Amino acid sequence: MSSLNLEEIRRNINRRQQINKIFAILGLLVIFVAILTLLGLILEMVIDGHSRISPDFFTSFPSRKPEKAGILAAWVGTSLVMVVTAVAAVPLGVAAAIYLEEYARKNLLADLIEINVTNLAGVPSIVYGLLALGLFVYQFNLGESILTAGLTLALLILPVVIVTTREALRAIPNNLREAAYALGASKWQMIWDHILPYSFGSILTGAIVGLSRAIGETAPIITIGALTFIAFLPDSPLREEFPYISFAWLQAPFTVMPIQMFNWVSRPNAEFHINAAAAGTVLIGMTLMMNGIAIYLRYLFRKDIKW
Amino acid sequence: MVRCCWVSAPLNLRLCDMGKSKMPPEHKKIERKLELQMNLKRNIGKITGVVALVAATIGLAVPAVQSQSRTRIKIDGSSTVFPITEAVAEEFQKEQRGSVQVTVGISGTGGGFKKFCSDNPSVRTHISDASRPMKKKEQDMCRAQGIEYIELPVAYDAITVVINRNNSWAESMTTDDLKKMWDSSGQGRITRWSQVNPNWPNEPLRLYGPGADSGTFDYFNEVIIGKGNSSRGDYTASEDDNVLVQGVAKDNTAIGYFGLAYYLENKDKIRAVAVDGVLPSPYTVNNGTYSPLSRPIYIYVNKKAADDVPALKRFVEYYLQNAREYVEEVGYVSLSDADYQKALDRFQNRETGRVPLREGL
Incomplete structure (x- = not known):
């Protein structure tokens, strides 16, 4: 009787282990399909576009002649917009997260803010574009400028920055906070001297992941009036005379990489489609570079942290 | 020495290096944290360096173009x-x-x-x-x-009606044929070429055209279907004319319409239809014979x-x-x-x- 029982238990275990294996294989297959599709798409684009990538491609303005057209205005525009986005979104987002995580009391207001932040992360980007058109362009008269675009994308990634920063802050063990208090630190000293430095790596990762999303956005930028043909660069931020820095570039008209690609893709001439693939390759390169920096910084900050 | 470490550990770690291994675990933790802070300071220097480098790259890449006077x-x-x-x-x-x-x-x-x-x-x-x-x-x-x-x-701009290269029967058609194909009354009903014109084969009729936001769509509807009537909705629509080119090029029994430039660029893949006996070309557009599908x-x-x-x-x-x-x-x-x-x-x-x-x- 007991040996029969044992047999049954063994069979049962065997069966469950088989199901376990099948699920593992299934999971692996799903991952492969996803990754291979992505790799296939990227590879096809790189193969189409690599022949056009040359120094000239980076230093030429758009042109009606595909072989002369380049992405100078687009990549400079994208870089400058990203600078504005980062400067606006990171301090705001980190500050908001610190407030929500360390200061806010659990009450209706905090709940309300929290629900809003989570929901904002899911709002389609075109809605931010319309909001920015009404607010920045028409109300504040900021024009169809780099500043407007940067602020729009900053709004777009603000929820991402807030959520990741909050997670980073939450990951710091509570006994550290208590230890700081025990030594007489004020709340702000505790945050500034301990919590922020320890979570810096994760916060940075979150910010860069947010920026990587912003760099590929087209809809909100088109809505606020980014241009398609622009054959000059914004004013240089550096000047030869005092005070050596200039912010005129903030008000300059601009275009960004995704818009340049969109325009080239919709042209009849097949040569332009190659340009679009090349620009896409560069854009993916820029995104990968940003993510690479994020990973490296996280490693740099985390390698010494052992709780 | 070890004893001194116990007391002074939080204040002066360097004195205690020798006795490190004998330190109680909590003190090791504190020591690690202090090290960490120093590392962080060093790393912040590195980050500032990276940021400065990026900023300098952008600064250098943007030539001194002064636009104020322009x-x-x-x-x-x-x-x-x-x-x-x-x-x-x-x-x-x-x-x-x-x-x-x-x-x-x-x-x-x-x-x-x-x-x-x-x-x-x-x-x-x-x-x-x-x-x-x-x-x-x-x-x-x-x-x-x-x-x-x-x-x-x-x-x-001459709106060009195009068919697949393998289509041998529809090289020419009238505006009435086009109206029959695209009018909303044909939706779901006219699905074969033979229904439009009895001389055409009994092949499926597949339509490709621009989406409703397009000016080309508006114009085509106005001159072919007429004011007040609307285009049928059961066709493959795309705002990207290249998608329409691809669609018609791959579908033997397809018909579509879009701007002349997209036809000229893809002459090897698709074929233009003569409307009321006239093929679109700069000549026929300019002398007014390719009408009504040309628009200023x-x-x-x-x-x-x-x-x-x-x-x-x-x-x-x-x-x-x-x-x-x-x-x-x-x-x-x-x-x-x-x-x-x-x-x-x-x-x-x-x-x-x-x-x-x-x-x-």
């Missing part, structure tokens, strides 16, 4: 007109050696007019590209803002700006004087020299309003 000409509007305006803007800027900056956007004909006559002066454009004449509502909007404009036709496309110039900004005046003159060359280069059909001259005269006399230059223009 005139900027703002153009926005139809993506159909964009390639022509882009070509003119490119060459005009070269000719002016960068003293004038021209920007061109693609907000669509309607979106362009919204900016052209906006109640907010900071978004107003100097020129609006349009693939159709200004509508009554838009004229009212401009009047409300006190904006006078000069309408100038710059080229023709326009630029609208803000009159006050043309008076006040000398560079804008030069730009429009340059546009009309050189349009012929650039229009043909980007795959559109140019007007006759006489018509360009008439448009130039109109601009120089500053004749405003929505008035045809001549019959059909």
